[in-house]
Amino acid sequence: MSSTKALSQSLPNQVFQFSIRTWFIVVFMGQLIFAYYIIRLYGESGLQLNFERWNAQTTHGYIAKDLMGNVFFGVHVFFAAVITLLGPLQLIARIRKLFPLFHRFSGRIYLGSAFLISLAGFYLAWVRGAAGGLIGSVFISINGLIILICVFFTLRFALQRQLDKHYRWAIRLFLAMSGVWFFRVFLMLWLVIHQAPVGFDVETFEGPFLNFLYVFVYILPQVLAEIYFITKASTIPSLKFVTSLFLGVLTLGIVVGIAAATMGMWLPVI
Ligand code: HEM
Numbered sequence: 001m002s003s004t005k006a007l008s009q010s011l012p013n014q015v016f017q018f019s020i021r022t023w024f025i026v027v028f029m030g031q032l033i034f035a036y037y038i039i040r041l042y043g044e045s046g047l048q049l050n051f052e053r054w055n056a057q058t059t060h061g062y063i064a065k066d067l068m069g070n071v072f073f074g075v076h077v078f079f080a081a082v083i084t085l086l087g088p089l090q091l092i093a094r095i096r097k098l099f100p101l102f103h104r105f106s107g108r109i110y111l112g113s114a115f116l117i118s119l120a121g122f123y124l125a126w127v128r129g130a131a132g133g134l135i136g137s138v139f140i141s142i143n144g145l146i147i148l149i150c151v152f153f154t155l156r157f158a159l160q161r162q163l164d165k166h167y168r169w170a171i172r173l174f175l176a177m178s179g180v181w182f183f184r185v186f187l188m189l190w191l192v193i194h195q196a197p198v199g200f201d202v203e204t205f206e207g208p209f210l211n212f213l214y215v216f217v218y219i220l221p222q223v224l225a226e227i228y229f230i231t232k233a234s235t236i237p238s239l240k241f242v243t244s245l246f247l248g249v250l251t252l253g254i255v256v257g258i259a260a261a262t263m264g265m266w267l268p269v270i
Pocket of ligand 1: 144
């Protein structure tokens with residue numbers, strides 16, 4: 001390979017790597033803030049037996065005399081903290097390389113938690129009802145189903161030592177598990193852009209924008225995962241540049257959304 005060709009090959013690769021790393025670091029930081037919020041709001045008040053505080057962010061947190069529902073909610077937010085902390089760590093190559101035992105141990109906890117959080121989520125969505133009514137329940141359940149499918153294949157290929165396939169399913173799983181986090185971040189980005197709740201009703205939490213957002217955060221990331229795999233394996237420089245540009249714009253939006261969610265949604269209630 002001539003040196004000019006090598007350079008033209010390496011520059012798109014570097015740009016692509018940079019955009020992926022930046023996206024990942026931003027998501028990691030944002031999820032740490034979300035985990036901190038979950039621990040402070042639900043963990044702290046749960047330990048103090050001050051369960052009324054569970055309703056600071058949702059009307060469906062603590063309901064007097066609904067023991068079963070409260071237990072499922074408690075289990076749900078407990079595993080929400082676990083998976084939000086562990087998820088990104090599983091994807092860091094250096095951790096996998098230096099601490100393979102940790103990766104396997106925490107991977108089992110992560111997969112088990114993903115399974116349980118989805119089961120508790122189904123109960124909350126269909127017995128108690130999710131924010132956003134029937135459409136909200138349907139879409140969050142689609143997210144739950146995607147999670148369960150990804151858990152199955154991530155575990156299966158890990159046990160079969162088919163590491164390439166395992167890695168791909170783990171990325172799909174991470175994106176599915178991040179769906180509820182993306183939902184909050186992009187909702188807040190939308191509110192920052194419009195400075196008003198455009199495209200949905202704040203009372204019913206229903207409307208065309210939310211329907212779009214459900215698809216955007218629960219289903220589209222699975223398509224983006226495929227685009228990532230194709231771009232990573234490709235030698236076409238323009239594909240790497242275009243994907244990097246798209247990812248760069250997305251990351252900027254996520255930064256604004258994280259800042260807005262932190263200041264407007266998470267910090268005020270902890
Ligand atoms: C996998 C990652 C998930 C995380 C990190 C997560 C996190 C949370 C958190 C923190 C809450 C409390 C509300 C808040 O403080 O914002 C919550 C509520 C809820 N979650 Fe999840 N969740 C996840 C997945 C799911 C799934 C898969 C389902 C359904 C199958 C689900 C259904 C619900 C429902 C119905 C509520 C009650 C409040 C509402 O309607 O929004 N969650 N979740």
